[in-house]
Amino acid sequence: MRVVTWNINSVRLxxxxxxxxxxxxxxxxxCLQETKVVDELFPHDDLADLFPYRxxxxxxxxxxxxxxxxxxxxxxxxxxxxxxADARHVSVTFDGGVELHDFYVPAGGxxxxxxxxxxxxxxxxxxxxxxxxxxxxxxxxxxxxxxGDLNIAPLENDVWSHKQLLNVVSHTPIEVDRLxxxxxxxxxxxxxxxxxPDSEKLYSWWSYRARDxxxxxxxxxxxxxxxxxxxxxxxxxxxxxxxxRDWPKASDHAPVVVDIEL
DNA sequence: ATGGCAGGTTATACCTGA
Numbered sequence: 487m488r489v490v491t492w493n494i495n496s497v498r499l500x501x502x503x504x505x506x507x508x509x510x511x512x513x514x515x516x517c518l519q520e521t522k523v524v525d526e527l528f529p530h531d532d533l534a535d536l537f538p539y540r541x542x543x544x545x546x547x548x549x550x551x552x553x554x555x556x557x558x559x560x561x562x563x564x565x566x567x568x569x570x571a572d573a574r575h576v577s578v579t580f581d582g583g584v585e586l587h588d589f590y591v592p593a594g595g596x597x598x599x600x601x602x603x604x605x606x607x608x609x610x611x612x613x614x615x616x617x618x619x620x621x622x623x624x625x626x627x628x629x630x631x632x633x634g635d636l637n638i639a640p641l642e643n644d645v646w647s648h649k650q651l652l653n654v655v656s657h658t659p660i661e662v663d664r665l666x667x668x669x670x671x672x673x674x675x676x677x678x679x680x681x682x683p684d685s686e687k688l689y690s691w692w693s694y695r696a697r698d699x700x701x702x703x704x705x706x707x708x709x710x711x712x713x714x715x716x717x718x719x720x721x722x723x724x725x726x727x728x729x730x731r732d733w734p735k736a737s738d739h740a741p742v743v744v745d746i747e748l
Numbered sequence: 749a750t751g752g753c754a755g756g757t758t759a760t761a762c763c764t765g766a
Contacts, residue, residue: 495765496755520765522756547756548764593766605764637766656766693766694753706766738754738765 487557487748489515491588491633491709492730493691493739497521497552501532503733504554508536511727511743514556519590519635521550528552545573551588551634553578559586568611582629584717584748589616589634598658606655609637613664620672631746632674632712635739638665641679643687644707656706674712677744678724690726691739699731711744720747 490513494500497518507513516537521528521544528542537554541562544550550573551564557580564576577587592612595605640662642648651657669676682688689705696702713721722745731740 499755520755593764595764596766654766691766695751697752708766735754 487514487746488512489517489586489631489633489711489744489746490727490741491517491519491635491711492741493519493590493635493709493737495520495522495737495739497550498523498527498529499735500737501529503730503735503737504533505536506733507727507730507741510729511741513741513743515586516554517586517588517633518552518554519550519588520548521552522547523550541576541578543573543576545571549573549590551576551590553586553588557581567615568608574612580748582748585628585630587630587632587634589632589636591616591635591637593637594655594661596655598653598655598660609655609661610664613661613668617664617668617671620668620674623672627716628714629716629748630672630714631717632672632710633742634710635708636665636710637708638662639689639706639708640665641684641707643684644689646687646689646704646706651706656708669712673715675715675718675721677711677713677721678707678726678742680718680721681724688726689728689740690742692731694738709739709742711742713746717746721745722747 539555542552559578561579592609594609597603600607690709692699
């Protein structure tokens with residue numbers, strides 16, 4: 487089973503890129519973030535032949551998440567966080583009981599100070615609610631997968647310069663600590679780092695602002711795939727499909743790919 | 749050291765991204 491997560495930065499603009507991704511790497515399950523479209527206008531017709539099963543939750547202009555699948559799922563869910571109906575979470579349950587959750591964590595604005603920056607306060611609250619929710623959902627033997635744009639690059643080699651990004655939102659110690667609490671709250675295993683050692687650079691996002699993103703390579707690993715301990719031994723491979731960052735009208739995020747033997 | 753880009757909007761400047 488190939489699970490892919492991708493911040494697509496507008497699913498209507500890039501529906502053709504979903505087709506190309508399907509052609510090139512054939513995901514069984516594709517989780518999207520920043521779809522930026524209300525459910526009524528989601529491009530179902532463009533994608534139904536590739537992914538007959540779809541659970542989408544969007545809003546106008548901002549955020550929005552979607553799970554597209556070649557294999558059926560039984561139940562669908564997703565909840566609001568921080569008291570806002572802002573389309574940042576959907577979930578599905580597959581035959582056999584494997585749960586999949588797709589998140590889009592708030593970016594957090596510019597200034598890493600929750601007292602002066604409401605967006606950063608929102609990000610921290612979102613992470614705290616996630617940690618509390620997963621802590622309360624007992625069942626360490628449950629088979630669960632959590633994917634998404636978590637908007638945090640936790641490790642030193644998840645960014646191009648640890649020192650230069652220490653005070654930049656996405657890599658500040660306060661966020662990294664909060665994300666570690668989310669991870670610890672349910673025993674989540676970082677699937678990408680299960681295969682790529684911490685000593686090795688690994689990114690999933692490169693800014694649009696670089697003239698040549700590949701040459702400067704100032705990336706960050708903001709997109710993640712986590713699994714619960716019972717699925718750890720099922721992990722077969724993990725990678726970032728950076729080729730997609732070079733496609734015409736590319737998203738600034740590249741897809742993250744994990745193969746799991748379910 | 750700085751600034752650089754992109755998507756969406758009852759747009760044609762401004763918000764958000766990170």
